[in-house]
Amino acid sequence: MSVIGILGGGQLARMLALAGAPLGARFRVLDSAADACAGDVAPLLHADFTDTEALERFAAQVDVATFDFENVPATSAEWLATRLPVFPAPAALAVTQDRLAEKQVFAKLGIGTPAFAPVGSRDELDAAVAAIGLPAILKTRRLGYDGKGQIRLRTRDDLDAAWEQLGRAALILEAFVPFESEISVIAVRARDGEFRIWPLTRNWHSDGILSASLAPWPSGSLDEQARAHARAVAEHLDYVGVFALELFVCNGTLLANEMAPRVHNSGHWTIEGAACSQFENHVRAVLGLPLGSTAARGVAAMLNWVGTMPDRATALLAEDVHWHDYGKSPRVGRKLGHATICASSTAQLAGRVGDLAQRLGREAQCAPLLTALREQPHL
């Protein structure tokens, strides 16, 4: 019976442990927060990721290690990898920790991206703006997620303040893309190179945080393009496990925004909406097992609960709603849970999401999703 160690003990680790238990896997979680929510379902080792003594104890308890977030210090991941198998490999993790390195990989593989330029000084910022134009987005190369560490530049007047705020870190300037939609491809690669993707997901963000997802999102010829992009990245990095590639649909083509080297919020719908979920397939990949089917079961919508949880008993009165409360204490901007709504057709899904939105007073959150469902009745 293998024991899987997870660095990071948030909701992703929690859902990995819940999905992996039926496979017979046991879990240990390492997190710097004593109340990390994965601790409800697996033993938690409370320590800093750089605490070598704690890492030593952790390594002694587990057979293989993985991550629930990408900002684990590369040195900790590398240290662990000298002791036991670590998936994805620290080298793959390192690329995705640096927005510039990541974009350079995309470019090298012929995957379109928004125009970008590294920014190491105030002068380089001016040069980058001159080259890329405005509006653009200034981002820290490292440690960004959920819209953190990034500022949108509308005019040249915004540059000083943005530099003041972010300039102490290494930066990247990216062109602002007037996208038609944001989609993600959730992919998994096994130890033996087997590669699968789930059907594409369309996503909506609010304040930089994922708000809602809809899948499968049929993008016609873009499906094959998305699959080819994800496969190219996975093979280039010799990646093992699940990852997400976030893409913009822009003038009928795909531009890669970023890659998350882990199970991803936009793949939560796969728990109930696919034959095998992103969480189970990540565990299968890490354990060297055959991958499960990524086929969708009907259509699914995912709604994120950020900052406050809606009333559970009210939500569960709606039809085919699957509730996910991560057991975290409420805080502004914190992901506390999500719900997945399943249906056998888009019309049925629209009805169910509309009903749930009304019961919970979440009409605004659901509006873009409902509009998309109405505009894509063929889904």
Place this chain on the structure above:
Amino acid sequence: MSVIGILGGGQLARMLALAGAPLGARFRVLDSAADACAGDVAPLLHADFTDTEALERFAAQVDVATFDFENVPATSAEWLATRLPVFPAPAALAVTQDRLAEKQVFAKLGIGTPAFAPVGSRDELDAAVAAIGLPAILKTRRLGYDGKGQIRLRTRDDLDAAWEQLGRAALILEAFVPFESEISVIAVRARDGEFRIWPLTRNWHSDGILSASLAPWPSGSLDEQARAHARAVAEHLDYVGVFALELFVCNGTLLANEMAPRVHNSGHWTIEGAACSQFENHVRAVLGLPLGSTAARGVAAMLNWVGTMPDRATALLAEDVHWHDYGKSPRVGRKLGHATICASSTAQLAGRVGDLAQRLGREAQCAPLLTALREQPHL
């Protein structure tokens, strides 16, 4: 955030905890075995069920209690019920702990059963055999499960040995029923009286232990009869939570065999095969939440792994196989895990089960199920 205490820490408690975590519930498990397998996913209190001091500590940690097996001493359940809400109520549990009381409830509610008679002495055994005829089955009234505590009587020559073996306990003699099939109805009743059943399940046993299940099993007009029987029992007992009613199909009618006051092995297929599983709905009922949809998603077959686990990696090469390893050490006759195979049609299901059976060398176990699938192509 409610904490649910479960008396008994086997695979049923384990699957309850896995299903309840997404609802935001936390779990504590009490079991007399230090290695009870639910301990992998929830804190385990290792103590005897009659240890009042341990029960006191348990009660202090939980908001509501339930069971993962029916033979918890009634006095322990009653003691707990003086401290906190317990579902199902100890009175309902007590009825199902006694095969005679259970059969008398069925009879009172107009639910057909095999002929039965209480047996308290050697003379009463003779009288019961004279009244009921042979073959018949002599069973202990209490503490029987998975074929334990029962002996089939073929001729009068079997009586002495059977009495020798079982006569120290209170007994019941039941007519042997030449049934056409064994089915079960898994039902759930909420605190507010809401009642639902999952589609009927057909079951096959081997050496008294469930070997395979198939659902939905369409029994035509018997569906309504099964539903009415389950509802009558639930309302009579003011039952809260999930239970299983095992029935024989005999000459086109239903005879009640027994009731299990808990989630049940023949309902394991609902994890992947129904919109809301028996485990989630039991947790919902215990927490006083609205019940989830019991509708089937396609068709499903469940295979039990008893005594030895087949090779996991081999099994997962088959299509749409959902693996459940309970993390228990192997022992003859012990339920170690199960697999559920899902499909969108019976023909597809037959193909998938046949493929899995061949990969695992489990053709004999799957034969009755495959025969039934071939004979019921309209399923």
